[in-house]
Amino acid sequence: MNTLSVSALNEQIKTLLETSFTQVLVEGELSRITFHSSGHIYFTLKDSSSSVSCVMFRGNASRLKFTLEEGLKVVLNGAVTLYKPRGSYQINCFTIEPSGSGALALAYEQLKQKLSLKGYFDIDIKKALPKFPSKIAIITSLTGAALQDILKVIKHRYKLLEVDIYDVLVQGENAAYDISNAIKIADEKQIYDIIIISRGGGSIEDLWAFNEEIVADAIFNVKTLLVSAVGHEIDWLISDFVADLRAPTPSAAMEMILPDTNELYQYIDSLNNQLFQVIQQKLYNIDQELENINRLYSQHSIDRKLQLQTDEIIQIKDQFNQLIKLKLQRYFNDLELLQQRYPQVIDSKINIVKNKLNNLENMLKSNNPKFKTKKGFAQISKDLKIIDISELSIGDIFEVQNNQKSISAKVTKIRKI
Numbered sequence: 001m002n003t004l005s006v007s008a009l010n011e012q013i014k015t016l017l018e019t020s021f022t023q024v025l026v027e028g029e030l031s032r033i034t035f036h037s038s039g040h041i042y043f044t045l046k047d048s049s050s051s052v053s054c055v056m057f058r059g060n061a062s063r064l065k066f067t068l069e070e071g072l073k074v075v076l077n078g079a080v081t082l083y084k085p086r087g088s089y090q091i092n093c094f095t096i097e098p099s100g101s102g103a104l105a106l107a108y109e110q111l112k113q114k115l116s117l118k119g120y121f122d123i124d125i126k127k128a129l130p131k132f133p134s135k136i137a138i139i140t141s142l143t144g145a146a147l148q149d150i151l152k153v154i155k156h157r158y159k160l161l162e163v164d165i166y167d168v169l170v171q172g173e174n175a176a177y178d179i180s181n182a183i184k185i186a187d188e189k190q191i192y193d194i195i196i197i198s199r200g201g202g203s204i205e206d207l208w209a210f211n212e213e214i215v216a217d218a219i220f221n222v223k224t225l226l227v228s229a230v231g232h233e234i235d236w237l238i239s240d241f242v243a244d245l246r247a248p249t250p251s252a253a254m255e256m257i258l259p260d261t262n263e264l265y266q267y268i269d270s271l272n273n274q275l276f277q278v279i280q281q282k283l284y285n286i287d288q289e290l291e292n293i294n295r296l297y298s299q300h301s302i303d304r305k306l307q308l309q310t311d312e313i314i315q316i317k318d319q320f321n322q323l324i325k326l327k328l329q330r331y332f333n334d335l336e337l338l339q340q341r342y343p344q345v346i347d348s349k350i351n352i353v354k355n356k357l358n359n360l361e362n363m364l365k366s367n368n369p370k371f372k373t374k375k376g377f378a379q380i381s382k383d384l385k386i387i388d389i390s391e392l393s394i395g396d397i398f399e400v401q402n403n404q405k406s407i408s409a410k411v412t413k414i415r416k417i
Contacts, residue, residue: 007084014082017089021080026052026091027099030072041068045076045091053090054078060094065208066107073099104204108211111238115213120220120242127225127244129257133193135162136257137186137224139179142167146200146229146250153254158261164192170199175209180218187222194257195222197239198229198250207231210239219243229253378402 004012028045035041039058044051054076056064068074078093098106115121140147142165154161166182169175179197186195197210197219209215210230219226219242228239233248240246247253298304380389382398392398392411400407 006087010082010084010087013087013089014084017080017082023077023079024091025075025077027073027075028052030068030070030074033068033070043068045074053088054093055090056093056096064096065103066098067110068096069110075099104208104211108204108238111211111213111216112241115216115220115238115242120216129225129245130193132259133161133257135164135192136194136196137164137166137192138196138198139166139168139182139186140196140198140250141170144170144199146198149200149249149251150196150198150229150254153251154258157254158258161258169209171202171206171209176212176214179209180212180214183215183218183222183226187224190223192224195224195226196229196250196253196257197226197243198253199231200250201232201235207235207237210237212238215239216242227253227257 031044033043041056077095078091168178228243229247229250
């Protein structure tokens with residue numbers, strides 16, 4: 001039996017494996033995923049009891065439509081190879097599909113969730129449609145039916161619209177780059193009211209360019225209002241969620257953003273009728289105002305004012321005469337009453353004066369020392385004011401007076417009794 005070196009053994013095993021397992025389909029769960037800077041992807045495929053190392057080289061990895069995630073169950077198509085330096089085998093993956101669902105469906109959900117978390121779908125950042133757009137950019141294929149549908153609606157609805165068409169690929173490997181680049185170019189010009197990205201219906205593979213992240217980024221970053229009009233009404237694409245407005249079809253997009261010329265004519269007729277009614281009402285109001293002014297003028301004219309002043313003077317004169325007559329009548333009545341009561345009033349006044357004189361005389365007698373003084377008693381006054389003896393203090397000068405004499409004295413001693 002020949003003795004083999006380790007390298008020779010590994011070489012034989014490598015040849016055996018690679019000739020026996022040129023294509024295998026293996027289902028398992030992804031684990032320990034590594035995205036290398038070279039573009040290669042290294043990972044482990046496992047089930048409940050076993051695992052196998054796998055690699056997907058850059059060329060095949062670049063064609064993946066979805067992102068490999070930890071724990072994702074997949075079906076991979078590849079060939080078994082042996083890595084000679086370590087003597088370990090691995091699966092060289094050609095394609096990978098999610099188990100139970102298509103790769104595109106998974107990629108769509110992954111990107112939708114990612115962009116939603118980044119705020120790409122937020123309602124409050126959506127721009128409002130202009131009422132009368134004057135110039136738009138249409139990003140689509142010149143040879144596609146969608147463009148003809150759009151132009152037909154424009155011709156029917158709003159011939160005043162100016163249109164620039166950007167011819168791009170709308171499906172295929174380079175379509176996403178082509179569409180995103182056209183969006184950036186049109187937006188940088190800043191001359192359009194609206195940018196429309198459009199194509200007709202098709203399979204999800206046909207429409208996939210509008211589900212690419214590069215297109216979503218371009219839509220999110222534009223300053224110009226952007227409308228996504230891709231596919232049919234049942235088709236919902238990533239571009240629909242990111243755009244300011246989603247149209248179910250290309251022709252429906254134009255019906256949504258353009259006014260209808262016929263409706264505008266009807267609207268103009270309606271405005272014309274409203275204007276006529278407003279003018280009629282204004283003229284009527286002016287006529288009424290002129291009548292009021294004329295009436296006011298006649299009421300406030302010079303002749304009218306003079307007549308009012310004359311009437312007022314006459315009225316004041318009559319009131320004055322009546323007032324004078326009333327005053328004179330009152331005076332005459334008062335005089336007559338005085339004439340009747342005069343003798344009685346004079347006698348009453350004389351009696352009142354006599355009584356007052358008698359009272360004053362009695363008061364004078366009662367306060368005169370001549371009439372008040374008794375033996376051993378005299379009136380005390382100080383500063384011409386009659387006071388009581390208790391009001392005097394040592395050193396005060398006072399007068400003692402009776403009906404015969406008045407004596408000035410000074411207090412030198414006070415004794416209580």
